[in-house]
């Protein structure tokens with residue numbers, strides 16, 4: 001039996017992951033890796049090393065070094081959270097709500113990490129001015145690299161939530177997106193190894209309760225948003241009620257479901273209805 005087929009059919013690694021790891025090990029595209037093909041001894045060794053690291057919980061995206069997020073491909077490594085499908089859903093919902101954007105449109109992404117939301121929004125709305133903040137210099141380094149590779153002009157600023165934004169954006173933000181940390185300290189040890197040991201802790205944990213950063217975003221968002229502006233914020237699946245309370249003081253709010261039908265997206269609108 002050809003070696004590629006043997007490796008793909010070996011128990012212990014799901015076939016779609018085996019195929020992706022083989023592509024990394026051989027430097028070939030998945031389409032070029034036919035089950036009837038052969039690979040060299042060095043490639044096979046490299047494949048087994050990758051399988052071991054994957055079994056130890058290293059995210060597939062770190063082994064591949066890239067992740068697809070909506071229409072863009074990003075580099076992914078330990079400097080920032082691996083962008084998730086639920087955040088891609090948030091991006092889709094935000095794009096649909098904003099609809100269109102001209103040169104006067106302002107978009108802000110808080111807690112940008114790898115820059116996934118900011119860059120995918122700039123890709124979709126090239127005329128808009130897009131700003132993104134993060135407290136982590138490592139995450140911003142990765143975000144800048146991603147922006148450079150994609151040729152997208154986003155202003156990345158280091159600092160706490162809204163603090164580094166220029167004052168001229170006050171009451172001017174048409175679309176505010178955020179995927180902030182929302183895990184409670186006590187929940188951290190229970191996270192899957194892949195997340196706990198490979199995503200930065202600062203990207204996940206908000207504080208003792210988990211809603212600390214959501215609370216701060218809710219408190220300040222209204223003052224930065226333009227009238228009619230939209231807010232899309234990712235939340236934990238047990239946080240809907242709390243998020244509605246926090247953001248509902250200032251905005252018209254609702255919680256929408258992610259692709260797995262879990263309540264994960266808080267939507268808010270200033271001076272308008274957020275239900276569509």
Ligand SMILES: C[S@@+](CC[C@H](N)C(=O)[O-])C[C@H]1O[C@@H](n2cnc3c(N)ncnc32)[C@H](O)[C@@H]1O
Nearest residue numbers: 083111112113134135136160161179180181203
């Ligand atoms: C859950 S990750 C989200 C990353 C990215 N937006 C995504 O969707 O994959 C949260 C990010 O928030 C950043 N962060 C944590 N606290 C922050 C704060 N107070 N101000 C700004 N960024 C913060 C972390 O460094 C991390 O990059």
